[in-house]
Amino acid sequence: MKVTLVNHPRPELSKLMRCYHRARKAIKAGKLNTTLDRLNKGLGLAMRKEYARPYQTTINACTCPDHARHPGQWCKHQLALALIVRATE
Numbered sequence: 001m002k003v004t005l006v007n008h009p010r011p012e013l014s015k016l017m018r019c020y021h022r023a024r025k026a027i028k029a030g031k032l033n034t035t036l037d038r039l040n041k042g043l044g045l046a047m048r049k050e051y052a053r054p055y056q057t058t059i060n061a062c063t064c065p066d067h068a069r070h071p072g073q074w075c076k077h078q079l080a081l082a083l084i085v086r087a088t089e
């Protein structure tokens with residue numbers, strides 16, 4: 001079967017979605033300490049490339065209130081950052 005990307009408007013978006021589905025599986029399997037709700041919000045941020053604003057976000061930490069309330073869990077900003085990093089590798 002011939003596969004073409006000609007009609008795909010944003011190839012980088014499909015990469016993002018592949019990373020998103022991998023993260024979904026990891027959360028359901030208990031391998032990623034966060035919620036599906038946060039992952040969905042993180043995907044939204046990643047698609048808008050606004051994952052950090054107005055917070056300072058790294059893979060290990062984030063200055064947002066949600067991360068302060070749930071230490072050890074991934075917040076939506078960290079998830080967005082991770083999705084973007086993975087999708088551009």
Ligand SMILES: [Zn+2]
Nearest residue numbers: 062064075077
């Ligand atoms: Zn955050």
